[in-house]
Amino acid sequence: MRIGVLGTGNMADALATHWVRAGHEVLLGGRDRRKARDLATRLGGGTRHGSLREAAGFGDVVLAALPYGAGAEVVAELRTPLTGKALLDCANPVGPGFRLLTEGGASAARRLADAAPGAHVVKAFNLCHEDVWRMTPPAFDGLPLAVPVCGDDPTALAHVAELVRATGCTPLTAGGLDRAGLLEATAALYIGLWVGQGADVRAMAPPLAYATGPQAA
Helix, strand or coil: CEEEEECCCHHHHHHHHHHHHCCCEEEEECCCHHHHHHHHHHHCCCCEEECHHHHHHHCCEEEECCCHHHHHHHHHHCHHHHCCCEEEECCCCEEHHHEECCCCCCCHHHHHHHHCCCCEEEECCCCCCHHHHCCCCCEECCEECEEEEEECCHHHHHHHHHHHHHCCCEEEECCCHHHHHHHHHHHHHHHHHHHHHCCCHHHHCCCHHHCCCHHHC
């Protein structure tokens, strides 16, 4: 698969590393061509580099590895080359005090969709720190990490599911793009508990056998 990456930061690095290892073609795009070149060199595997526009036009899937505040603006500039593409959003709109910056408004993923209405936006990879995505594979207690995926277009969802599996994780269907805000709110809650309180959020959920009550065990 051909994957364009918008951005050269930690999430771009962590996810693209898996995809290059899995044999996918990757083009890294950034405003700073030097950073894009340096990251492409480090990833190896024939990874290319170029401008944001070149990355948008290259991929069957385009990863928007961009800060929440800049994502919609960048995507709006690239709406033409993004038309018909799967646009993968991994941003977390979380601000000071672990506050959800989109509260009461459209999700970060929906804002990308509004900025590039011809693209098929899919939300995924937003629930973990980038260092988790650097694990090979991300697995805990012998189980691969499950990655919730939200989107509306079947082809885009299939592409993203393939990329989830390429990281060693399991894709988890989480509904349409209208549910992306739930993933973003979950991240805000988790980050606040993890970082703010040092809590183990896994302790909030019972084993699956008890999901509908003790009688199911």
